[in-house]
Amino acid sequence: MRLMPVADTTRFTLTLLLAMGLLALSLLLLLLPVQWMIGWILNGNERQLLATVQSVTTALAYTLTLPDLQRLLHDCLIDSFGCTAIALYVKGDGEQLCAVLQEPSSPTSFPALPLHGGLAGVLTQSTEPVETSRLAARLAHVSLSAGEREVLAAPVVLWLPLHSASALQGLLGLGPRRGGELFTGQERQLLMTLAYQAATTLHNVQLMAAVNAAHDELTQVHRQLLLAREQEWRRMAAELHDGLLQQLLGIGYQLHRAQGLTAARCAGSGRGGEPLAVVLAEARQELARAVKQLRALLGALHPADLEVVGLRAALTEYIEQIRQPLGPQAPTITLVAGNADPPLPALHQLCLYRCAQEAVRNALRHAQAQHIRIRLQWSPECSLVEVVDDGQGFVVPERLSQFARRKHFGLIGIEERVRALGGKVCIRSQLRGGTTLLVWIPSVERQEGQNQREQGDGCGGEEGDDRGEARRSHPCGPGR
Template sequence: MPRSVSDQDLLRGLERATWRVGATTNDDDLFALILEAAGDIGYDSASLMVYDRASDALVVRAAKGAQLVGTKVAAGPAISWRAMERRQPIVLKGPAGPELPHTYTKNVPYAIVLPLLVGAKALGVLNVNRGAEPTESQVGFLRILAYQAAFAIERAGLYADLQLFTGQALSQEEESRRHIARELHDGLAPVIVSAYGILQNPGKTEADVKRATDFLRKAIQETRAIIGSVRPGTLEDLGLAGAISSVATEVAAEAGWEIEEDIGDIGPVRADAEAALYRATVEALLNAKRHAGAHKVTVKLRQDDAYLEIVIADDGQGFASEQWGEASATAGHFGLLHMRERIGLLGGVCKVASKPGEGTTVRITVPRDRVS
């Protein structure tokens, strides 16, 4: 049974919660602390749900009073989704109606649902169920706690992203260095040495000079290719939209595809983000060329206020994969894994839908504010 607490008790509880939540970066510890802090008003059961964009569902990450952790609530009429959409707390006098089949609020006298908001973005909800009607002070306490929780969850997510992206960036930087070193050692250096050896020969003939000149021309081509592997020239000349259109047309001509483009104006994109998005697109096109056996390929580049999206779809032979999942190394699609790493550095996702005989769709989605 919920206990009676004074406003002074609630204020002390907020002070404790502020200090403890602010000092925690581990997700599980953070979620548990939030529910513990909510317990200061007294509740029969409670849960914290976080929005998972990949499944478009709210996922229970912590719960008291029921074994609910891991439960998913798909977008729909549930009270949790109503609070998310309204961006306002909801106090429901139960029992909840049959239109809420996916919540556990059906048989509790009072359900309090608070969206976890950072600015206009809703990260999830805090659900508190009580046998007694909450006071204005208690709802106010939960509202403040929800704001604190939202900012702490956002901060913890950013901290985790920073650690992940730092490791990935260092790994990619080292791989780029190894790639350039291999290109210089195996490609450019032998060509230059060959030209130098010919030109150093005091008995060289006109044919030798011509051969040395051919070697030097090849060295120039190799140098341009190495520079292009670091920063493709088409990005400098055409921008991301133009570069994607250009490479799609080029690969389509080589593969004999019919190409369909829906490439819109996306505005300015940071140079490093341009390069990552361009390379991921090229990788997807080359994978289709190598493996798909396609007749038609569609390339789309579009954005809204929140996300930038690139879609590469072919009508080829496809392969077995999880629906909208990520290709695994065991499937032999290592290029798709590299794409995922590149896009992950931008806080985005790279997903693949493919079935044997039904073609393949690669969907690259990144937050707009991470690439501007």
Template sequence: MSIMTQETAVSTSTTSSTSHRLKTWLAELRDVRWAWVIFPGLAVGIINIIIVGTVISIYASILSVEFQSPEATADAVAEGAALIATYLSPPVQFLTAIWVAYMVCKRQGTAVSWYGLLIGSVSGLGAALQVASFAGIPREILLDATLFTFFPVPMLAGWLGARRSQKALAGQERLYRASQAISHAHTPLAIVNAIGTHLATANVNQIGLWEILLQGAGGRPTAVSLLAAWTAKQNESWRPGLQLTADTTGSLSRLSPENSLQIKAIDLPATEKQSWEALGARSALLIPLVTPSGSWVGLLTVTSSASSGLSRSNERDFVTIAAQVALVLDNLRLVVQAQETAVLRERQRLAREIHDTLAQGFTSIVMHLEAAEQALPTDEQITLRHLDQARSIARDSLAQARRVVDDLRPELLESTPFDQAIARVVEQWSAHSGVEAEFKVTGEIRPLHPQVEVTLLRSSQEALANVRKHAQATTVCVTLSYLGDTVILDVEDDGKGLTPAASRPDGLTSGGFGLVAMRERVTQLGGELFVESEPGEGTTLSISLPLENGAAS
């Protein structure tokens, strides 16, 4: 009973699949644009007439020179024309139908099989009409079954053209997807993974992205180092840092910026052959990565286990994508250089800031303390004056140090998305303070300008610190809201609230990034800060920043 049930299920599944394919096929037929069937199909016959007619005309011109009498020429031309039409017209018709179907199907992109078959059918009908016209066959015979003998071969030609266009369209789609993935890549590994995922065929083993270490005559690389590699199968040899030199890999010296180089291990000298075979490659395609400005930024290698190498279409795909890889790799290099330059400039700025403010302040403090120490035994007033001045300078230096720190981007934002960084701040504060805290995000998360992120993060830290110091709260809720072109940070507690005396902008903190500093920073970015509180009913601090203005600032 179970066997019969399984057989019935298989039969039902097969019937359903066949029905689905039939419905899809008929749906594609409804989408066919018949003008792109009829006119191209008729064009096949016209092109055939032009080509065959041209050949017959050339043949007739040659015979007119050889034969003196017009009668002999006419007989010879008639006989030759019949042979030419009989043996040349069918292959010309066949090849023309393939080419026309290929061009139409590639342009339309949908219902490809239908376009190929229908164009072949129309061209077959045109061929039948041509034969009937030139041979003087009565029109009635065209209605006979003989007509259908003209359809199979042209339909086959149309189908072949459609299949070829399908392969071309699939290749274009692969290139497009690879290009999209590469444009979003931020590391060399992401680049080679994008290429391997979308362009690697069954016989491709590894795809490597190499950095040029040394260059020789004409800019040719003499030493390269592997940045990243995509491998079809795990290969321990292809690890970042792997180096190839012109001494062991002579093909490097044969490279030129204008052309790729396809090599086969069997044709190489013994030393280089061993070098490539040790990497699991029997053939390789070496593509120089050159920017439009002529700068040689790297090398792309595609290795294969097949000794015959890559096909022309595969090679063309890799060479095409290499132009974009060169640009992306060059951009990544520039980004790294810019980051290194920015770090160096920031270090220099901090050094100047410390020298001009903190170092001088500490020097003054030491001088006043030493002066106070000397005056201590004899003159109490001078001692107190020096101590007061040292205390004042120390406070100014502390404020300056805090301003320097406030200008730095928190390390937490360098390694964590902004919303997760706020969540971590809330979680850590709750663990240290013992106060229950909740973090919520509302609206669609959008990217923020770095200054906006720093301001909101510092504000959340200071607001939570104030809650711990003053509020005596049992629960805190931090909400990050994205509303249109505005981002809002709310910190709400259920503590004792603020007294009128403490509701001043600087009433919640004794220093640091207090409400005054918060308000100044928020105002600079075009935002607003509000504090709502009633004694015994808790406090809510709200900061709103416009995304566009914040980014512009």
């Protein structure tokens, strides 16, 4: 057997080692781009998720309605995180957590959970996401309700407690991700950030709902007080009409009889009775003036004609009452309305009448207007009255409440009446440029529908400041 020389063996070994080194280097060069590509993809996905969560949390900070919260969570968790199912629980009436969002929707909704039950209790104590498997293990020896057992069997793999203001505001359950991937540590941190902001938003939504409920209750109480005040004024008007007014009329009749008897006796006896007759005549005139003032007071307390003849005819009668005492010097007052009275509730008619009455009174007393136009308009959606005058005008304050500082309570009363019916007041005026008062009141059906939408959305109608109330135009306004 011939042996290979030592030098040849050494060269072979070196060649083999060099070949193996070159092979290893080639494999490394091939693997590095693959690893870099995988890392780039993973880091790119995390950066994209981070940008999405930042955008959603910013939007949640300005969210005050439950539907908007549901939409943002749905878009983020389903579209960005790739969850196949989500369930959002919020505190409902009583001691319960109610499911308000379920995706995908199905005929069988998630059952309500007891707020202080075992499942909620475990999640309340947790400050990080909890897997359903771990949750079930911790509740293995705890007595659970049927609803809690059903929730544990639902297609949810991860639960996020929603903590805010040192209390559990709700629960967020996430289903498996598309493709079966698990949540990474970075993704869990993003989910906790999202859960924190969602809890804060949910708390704000609940606070806003409470404020809206209190506002609705206050509005209802204000409306009842307004109705009670009108009923009291009606009672006072009836008592004055049936009592004092009739007594004054009776006294006038007796004075008329006394004047006639005195004149007859003086004529029969031949004695002069002129002075006494003159006194009685003056007493009757003074009594007639008192009766006229009392009737005007009765009309101010409660316009009796309004319920009998309707809003249009009542305003026409009011205009005539203004014109008669002034005679030829009376300003021109025109009423623009349809041929038939609108089918409005009594409170709506009374409110429009009072607003027109106050506007005309201000135009005559303060603005020295020579031309006044009253316009009535109504539709199934709303009703309005507009009063335009060519008087001196005034500077509209920033807030209508500032009228109280000037001792002008008439416009404050208008705003209170209109707001109690869900309406708006618009005032436009300038010095030596006249004044326009526009009062808009929604129909009962529209107001009820608006209240239902606000309660369903978790937010109320915009309240706004008094300046907005005073200057904003409305659907039934001029030119519409």
